[in-house]
Amino acid sequence: MTKDPVLILGAGSDIARAIARRLAADGHPLQLAARDTARMEADRRDLELRHAVAVTLHEFDACDIAAIPAFLDGLPALPGIAVSAVGLLGAQAASERDPAAALAVLRTNFEGPAMVFAELANRMEARGRGTLVGISSVAGDRGRATNYIYGAAKAGYTAFLSGLRNRLARKGVQVITVLPGFVATRMTEGMNLPARLTARPEEVADAVARAIARRRDVIYVRPVWRLIMAIIRALPEALFKRLKL
Numbered sequence: 161m162t163k164d165p166v167l168i169l170g171a172g173s174d175i176a177r178a179i180a181r182r183l184a185a186d187g188h189p190l191q192l193a194a195r196d197t198a199r200m201e202a203d204r205r206d207l208e209l210r211h212a213v214a215v216t217l218h219e220f221d222a223c224d225i226a227a228i229p230a231f232l233d234g235l236p237a238l239p240g241i242a243v244s245a246v247g248l249l250g251a252q253a254a255s256e257r258d259p260a261a262a263l264a265v266l267r268t269n270f271e272g273p274a275m276v277f278a279e280l281a282n283r284m285e286a287r288g289r290g291t292l293v294g295i296s297s298v299a300g301d302r303g304r305a306t307n308y309i310y311g312a313a314k315a316g317y318t319a320f321l322s323g324l325r326n327r328l329a330r331k332g333v334q335v336i337t338v339l340p341g342f343v344a345t346r347m348t349e350g351m352n353l354p355a356r357l358t359a360r361p362e363e364v365a366d367a368v369a370r371a372i373a374r375r376r377d378v379i380y381v382r383p384v385w386r387l388i389m390a391i392i393r394a395l396p397e398a399l400f401k402r403l404k405l
Contacts, residue, residue: 164240164291165189169220169276172200174345175295176245178361182369183241184211191235193220222246222272223264228279241372242280243293244273249347255309262309269313274320281324281333289332291372294321295364298339298380301389304405325377336371337378340364341385357382 166183168176171192180190184207192200197217204215220231232238248268255262277292284290299307300314318337325335342348342358359381367381380386392405 163188165191165214165237167191167193167235167239167242167280169193169222169242169244169273170246172196173245173247173347174361175340175343175364176243177203178365179243179245179368180207182362182365184213184215186369187211187213188241189214191216191218191239193218193231195219195221222276223267225272225275228276231276232279232283238283238287238290239280240289241291241293242277243295243368244277245295246273247295247297247347249307250310252305252307252309265309266313266316269310270316270320273317277320277324281328281335284333285328285331291334291336292321292324293336293338293368293372295338295340296321298341298385298389301339302393302400306405334372334375336368336376338364338368338371338381339379339385339389340367340381343381357384357388 163186166188168180168190170176171180172194180192180203184190190207190213192204192215194200197219200217204217207213207215216236218231218235221227246268248265250261250265255265273294277294280290280292284292294317296318297314299311300318303311303315321335321337328335340359342353343364344353344358344360364381367379371379
């Protein structure tokens with residue numbers, strides 16, 4: 161049986177690479193989209209040889225909103241599954257001082273992924289089927305002093321995915337929100353992350369594959385994060401604002 165092609169946005173990230181390997185192993189052809197595809201040629205060859213699937217590379221800048229329709233028109237086919245791993249952690253201190261830095265975080269984590277999924281949603285709805293997988297963050301569950309710019313962007317993206325899921329629930333299009341928590345990647349390199357709360361990119365990839373197969377809605381890659389964030393969300397504001405989180 162021919163598997164649906166999978167479009168992976170932000171395909172150069174560690175999480176995206178792990179997802180590509182996982183879904184290629186399941187037999188899915190891949191459309192890998194990133195800002196610098198020249199660096200991904202070795203990945204493309206490896207995936208094709210290792211898993212005997214077609215892999216194409218596509219230049220993509222999530223913040224170039226006007227180019228989204230032409231980008232999608234240029235794909236070999238409308239994907240059956242689209243995964244957005246687009247993201248930029250940024251530095252909270254820099255975002256507080258520099259509006260341009262803050263805007264880059266907001267646009268990369270919310271505006272760009274939301275707008276490309278909005279266009280994909282319309283096309284999948286017209287076809288009558290499809291799956292959209294958005295990698296959001298537990299940082300969006302409640303704003304915290306240490307990363308509220310990034311958290312605000314992810315909160316917006318999580319709300320967008322929720323609304324899109326509600327809109328498309330009876331249209332044959334599944335929308336999955338993935339909340340990884342800490343992940344050991346190049347983006348978090350040098351951070352002192354607690355081992356029990358930190359997933360590997362391969363764990364995220366396995367969780368995404370299971371969510372697609374089981375048609376899940378919202379997943380926390382490590383279930384402990386569901387409890388942690390429920391507690392954090394429940395804290396009274398008077399107490400919460402005195403904490404250093």
